[in-house]
Amino acid sequence: MSVRVLVVDDHPMYREGLVTAIAAMPGVEVIGDAADGAEAVQKTLELTPDVVVMDLHMPQLNGIDATRRIVADRPGTAVLVLTMLDGDDSVFAAMRAGARGYLLKGADRAQILRSIEAVAQGEVVFSSGIASRVLAFFAAGPGAAAVVPFPELTDREREILDLVARGLTNTEIAQRLFLSPKTVRNHVSNVFTKLQVAGRAEAVAQARDAGLGAPRATPSADLRRDPAG
Structure with missing residues (x-):
């Protein structure tokens, strides 16, 4: 067969x-x-x-x-x-x-x-x-460190990229992280430069390929897919 x-x-x-x-x-x-x-x-x-x-x-x-x-x-x-x-x-x-x-x-x-x-x-x-x-x-065994996506990014940049991949705007990210919109714009610009992408859509594609942009784990969350994606 x-x-x-x-x-x-x-x-x-x-x-x-x-x-x-x-x-x-x-x-x-x-x-x-x-x-x-x-x-x-x-x-x-x-x-x-x-x-x-x-x-x-x-x-x-x-x-x-x-x-x-x-x-x-x-x-x-x-x-x-x-x-x-x-x-x-x-x-x-x-x-x-x-x-x-x-x-x-x-x-x-x-x-x-x-x-x-x-x-x-x-x-x-x-x-x-x-x-x-x-x-x-x-x-390396169960004690090995987890694979961190995009190691060239700082923790804050990776956090912001995750939110970008979840569909949030710079303004929404600023509100969520209690940052100024200008600070978020600077972080997003740095992320684009480090990932060598031309814009938001390409950054989102790379982020989701790497597993970012998924919904936060909660007892009632559907972990299969972020509705915003």
């Missing part, structure tokens, strides 16, 4: 090439494709694939949030991330969201096929360079 695959990527030419490549693999059937995370969630519910091959940096709904929704709605569907993002922030955010595999774009067809088959059978797979980092993290 063939493994049923949904391909998700926002770049049309890359997505079409990936669909063609995966469709030619033995034992695999491509049942659909999607151009963003929201469409991926919808088509997963409609088509019930065995595996979703998921990009991360996408419009509408990024791959991290899409993965979280898919895993919550269809636990039997495995998500295999295929992305250019190789930072620890993205890797651990994807795994926390429920992805079973993480490959970098540039993986050859044989590696993609092996990974699709593995996650479909409930295994977890990583690109070789990423696997060594993940193993090192867990080998």
Whole structure:
């Protein structure tokens, strides 16, 4: 029986090439494709694939949030991330969201096929360079320090980036943190410079890929998704 695959990527030419490549693999059937995370969630519910091959940096709904929704709605569907993002922030955010595999774009067809088959059978797979980092993290034991997203940012800058990713304006952030609007603007500008982004939308995309922008944990909170995102 063939493994049923949904391909998700926002770049049309890359997505079409990936669909063609995966469709030619033995034992695999491509049942659909999607151009963003929201469409991926919808088509997963409609088509019930065995595996979703998921990009991360996408419009509408990024791959991290899409993965979280898919895993919550269809636990039997495995998500295999295929992305250019190789930072620890993205890797651990994807795994926390429920992805079973993480490959970098540039993986050859044989590696993609092996990974699709593995996650479909409930295994977890990583690109070789990423696997060594993940193993090192867990080998450090439960006492190891948690991975901090964007270590180049100060604690205050990271806090403000988290609020930006949750959809708050500079004025709302200033009110919440008891800071002046000018101070918040300065922090936001510093964040943009350090992340090398052109504006708010790109900063939000990077932040959410790294797991920021989620609602605060409370006993009654729905931890799957921030309604403002």
